[in-house]
Amino acid sequence: GQNIDQPTEMTATEGAIVQINCTYQTSGFNGLFWYQQHAGEAPTFLSYNVLDGLEEKGRFSSFLSRSKGYSYLLLKELQMKDSASYLCAVRVRRQLTFGSGTQLTVLP
Amino acid sequence: GAVVSQHPSRVICKSGTSVKIECRSLDFQATTMFWYRQFPKQSLMLMATSNEGSKATYEQGVEKDKFLINHASLTLSTLTVTSAHPEDSSFYICSARDSASGGPSSYEQYFGPGTRLTVT
Numbered sequence: 001g002q003n004i005d006q007p008t009e010m011t012a013t014e015g016a017i018v019q020i021n022c023t024y025q026t027s028g029f030n031g032l033f034w035y036q037q038h039a040g041e042a043p044t045f046l047s048y049n050v051l052d053g054l055e056e057k058g059r060f061s062s063f064l065s066r067s068k069g070y071s072y073l074l075l076k077e078l079q080m081k082d083s084a085s086y087l088c089a090v091r092v093r094r095q096l097t098f099g100s101g102t103q104l105t106v107l108p
Numbered sequence: 109g110a111v112v113s114q115h116p117s118r119v120i121c122k123s124g125t126s127v128k129i130e131c132r133s134l135d136f137q138a139t140t141m142f143w144y145r146q147f148p149k150q151s152l153m154l155m156a157t158s159n160e161g162s163k164a165t166y167e168q169g170v171e172k173d174k175f176l177i178n179h180a181s182l183t184l185s186t187l188t189v190t191s192a193h194p195e196d197s198s199f200y201i202c203s204a205r206d207s208a209s210g211g212p213s214s215y216e217q218y219f220g221p222g223t224r225l226t227v228t
Contacts, residue, residue: 033216042201042219043152087151094140094205096217098151 004099022088035087114220131202137182138204158185
């Protein structure tokens, strides 16, 4: 089976840095995705990691350690609009299995 | 970037009726599309994988006779919720992979905007 764990909720202050962790145990691994989802909207793609290491894209970075079954999403210079749910998803063959999502609240 | 549309965005139907939701890839071809369901404050749950020209693959616990999927062309997949009941009320989201692209981008799924189904 597939098991993906993320914290349910996190709170941070505008301008700060926040790290959202994701651990996974899956039968196979073909990459890990991070998506952002605002309430009532579809997810939007943030990052994709298939090799170990850090991928940086503007204010967002994502890290992967395949041996540890671990990833994190790092958000820098937080803005109010970053308040959303962040979904970790593992690709096994052609399918994505999603974690339960981390609801991030950015406070002024 | 790749765009996926869904229609309708919202639908309210009476219990016992059927509802069809369309998912279209607007500027790319998709041999594979995915249908997800999301209940409030929960994550996306894969319902089925839609394959162009062949039968869909359903996840465990998803009734194939209740959720009919048709993928008749490379740009269109439809999900029909038959004999809908209030417990089928949910947010239904489709996604599609670009069949032609290579490299890392070929792994990305592009999501539609979702369809909010309310069954009364």
